[in-house]
Amino acid sequence: EAQVTQNPRYLITVTGKKLTVTCSQNMNHEYMSWYRQDPGLGLRQIYYSMNVEVTDKGDVPEGYKVSRKEKRNFPLILESPSPNQTSLYFCASSPDTRGELFFGEGSRLTVL
């Protein structure tokens, strides 16, 4: 089954404790991206990647890192999480930059 898989789905952590949210797709998509969703603000892009070893900042990259060592994986790294990073996070992939985005199920992160 074609899908985008994120883990963990839910996480409660404390300020400053490094965490990684994994994202994997099995559709051989070139384009992958991360979004955060906050009430009233819609979906805001954090980082995106055009292909392996090619990543770039979206609109809200501060406090986040990503890597794309393999085509199928695009982890989101919070080196030192802060309470303002409490949000619902979505990973998405697409065959290229001009087509449909396929979203993962989302990861709800709470930073205390």
Place this chain on the structure above:
Amino acid sequence: GENVEQHPSTLSVQEGDSAVIKCTYSDSASNYFPWYKQELGKRPQLIIDIRSNVGEKKDQRIAVTLNKTAKHFSLHITETQPEDSAVYFCAPKGVSGGGNKLTFGTGTQLKVEL
């Protein structure tokens, strides 16, 4: 990057009525215009899209119209049903900044009342 505005932010209609949501964008070179639907607690999913060489596209009760001159596109839902209640997002695909960044509208909460 692309400036995207979506209106209205909330929309309440009676079952069977029509609903229209509008998305305005800034990049005149934008070439892909999708609409995503997000049901409560679920992921966003594409419901309809249109490319810049087409003015209108229809799929059963939903349609998207594009006005490139005015730089806006709209989602039309006819004969609304309770299962249409959701948040709808537009995400026009621009070419500025390399064309790989993506900006979503802030969403429209559609409520279909019985």
